[in-house]
Amino acid sequence: MKILGIETSCDETSVAVLEVKNNKIKILSNIVSSQVKIHAPFGGIVPGLAAREHEKNLAPVFKKALKEAELKMEEIDLISVTIGPGLEIALWKGINLAKSVAQEFKKSLIAANHLEGHIYSNFLNSNKIKFPALNLIVSGGHTQLVLMTGHGEFKIIGETQDDAAGEAFDKVARMIKLGYPGGPAISKIAEKGDSKKFNLPRPMLNQKNYNFSFSGLKTAVLYLLKDLGEISKKTKADISASFQQAVIDVLVQKTIKAAKEYRVKSILLSGGVSANKLLRKTLQKEAKKLKLFYSQPNLQYTGDNAAMMAMVGYYKFKYKKYEMPNSEDLIVDANLSVKNW
Ligand SMILES: Nc1ncnc2c1ncn2[C@@H]1O[C@H](COP(=O)(O)OP(=O)(O)OP(=O)(O)O)[C@@H](O)[C@H]1O
Numbered sequence: 001m002k003i004l005g006i007e008t009s010c011d012e013t014s015v016a017v018l019e020v021k022n023n024k025i026k027i028l029s030n031i032v033s034s035q036v037k038i039h040a041p042f043g044g045i046v047p048g049l050a051a052r053e054h055e056k057n058l059a060p061v062f063k064k065a066l067k068e069a070e071l072k073m074e075e076i077d078l079i080s081v082t083i084g085p086g087l088e089i090a091l092w093k094g095i096n097l098a099k100s101v102a103q104e105f106k107k108s109l110i111a112a113n114h115l116e117g118h119i120y121s122n123f124l125n126s127n128k129i130k131f132p133a134l135n136l137i138v139s140g141g142h143t144q145l146v147l148m149t150g151h152g153e154f155k156i157i158g159e160t161q162d163d164a165a166g167e168a169f170d171k172v173a174r175m176i177k178l179g180y181p182g183g184p185a186i187s188k189i190a191e192k193g194d195s196k197k198f199n200l201p202r203p204m205l206n207q208k209n210y211n212f213s214f215s216g217l218k219t220a221v222l223y224l225l226k227d228l229g230e231i232s233k234k235t236k237a238d239i240s241a242s243f244q245q246a247v248i249d250v251l252v253q254k255t256i257k258a259a260k261e262y263r264v265k266s267i268l269l270s271g272g273v274s275a276n277k278l279l280r281k282t283l284q285k286e287a288k289k290l291k292l293f294y295s296q297p298n299l300q301y302t303g304d305n306a307a308m309m310a311m312v313g314y315y316k317f318k319y320k321k322y323e324m325p326n327s328e329d330l331i332v333d334a335n336l337s338v339k340n341w
């Protein structure tokens with residue numbers, strides 16, 4: 001079966017083609033056109049600009065994805081498109097393309113959830129993931145612990161009460177003038193810093209629930225900067241390392257605690273922040289101690305991409321608990337949350 005994925009929920013225009021044959025997954029193409037450079041001067045995503053760029057890039061990205069896969073649209077079996085969560089005007093661009101292609105070539109269409117896409121980025125690596133699986137989704141807009149008891153069976157057991165982990169990275173990076181996006185910049189400079197130099201809070205670490213909060217940590221960095229005044233490059237690196245360590249301590253310790261309580265068999269990391277080297281290393285090490293199956297997406301599938309959207313579409317189709325939408329009925333759900341199929 002060949003699945004075409006389309007993703008336009010934020011600032012990446014992406015189209016991918018996935019092939020699943022005898023249970024083996026092959027990514028035939030995954031074209032990602034990033035708008036990072038366009039939004040960087042604004043220090044964040046400008047929705048109108050994002051929509052305009054998707055409009056401009058979608059057709060060439062779509063053509064390139066088919067060309068690289070060496071396929072014609074007629075040979076595709078299924079289209080899977082992100083309908084939310086994300087920026088409404090950006091999401092419509094992908095949906096409109098999906099609808100017109102589905103109608104023209106008479107293809108089935110799957111409405112796919114972006115967060116479920118992040119979860120399923122792990123299934124691009126492996127179909128040996130054992131349930132129950134605990135997902136730590138850490139991205140620019142979300143930080144969630146999602147218990148998965150089977151395909152399409154999700155339960156959110158914890159989430160952030162304010163900023164997402166990626167958002168905190170971006171805001172702290174802006175405070176110390178590291179530019180946008182902040183995550184990669186902070187983790188790079190943190191390699192040269194001392195994570196024990198500044199004692200920053202680990203918000204909600206000792207609470208009994210699995211929720212998170214990162215805005216207090218961000219404010220603690222702000223006060224620290226006020227105290228320090230002008231800072232050197234070395235101090236910047238120390239702040240970055242201390243901040244990164246605080247975020248990782250909370251994320252990893254809460255995930256491990258939940259993994260024990262829910263007696264899961266696997267831990268799956270995903271979302272843009274899952275590109276963070278130290279987070280990957282730490283969570284993997286802790287999962288190993290519990291002898292749990294551990295998975296993290298390959299680096300190119302940590303950020304937004306259409307391959308993960310095709311993957312979730314495939315499983316949604318395979319497990320048929322899902323009613324196919326009429327392509328005309330497909331609409332954006334900008335605040336969509338993970339939901340049972
Ligand atoms: N190495 C890294 N360390 C920490 N954070 C990182 C790293 N690389 C990327 N990020 C962060 O990942 C985030 C982007 O992730 P992603 O693209 O999945 O978010 P999004 O799609 O905007 O949000 P959502 O998936 O919640 O809708 C940004 O906040 C970015 O700073």
Ligand SMILES: [Mg+2]
Pocket residue numbers: 114118139140271272303304
């Ligand atoms: Mg994302």
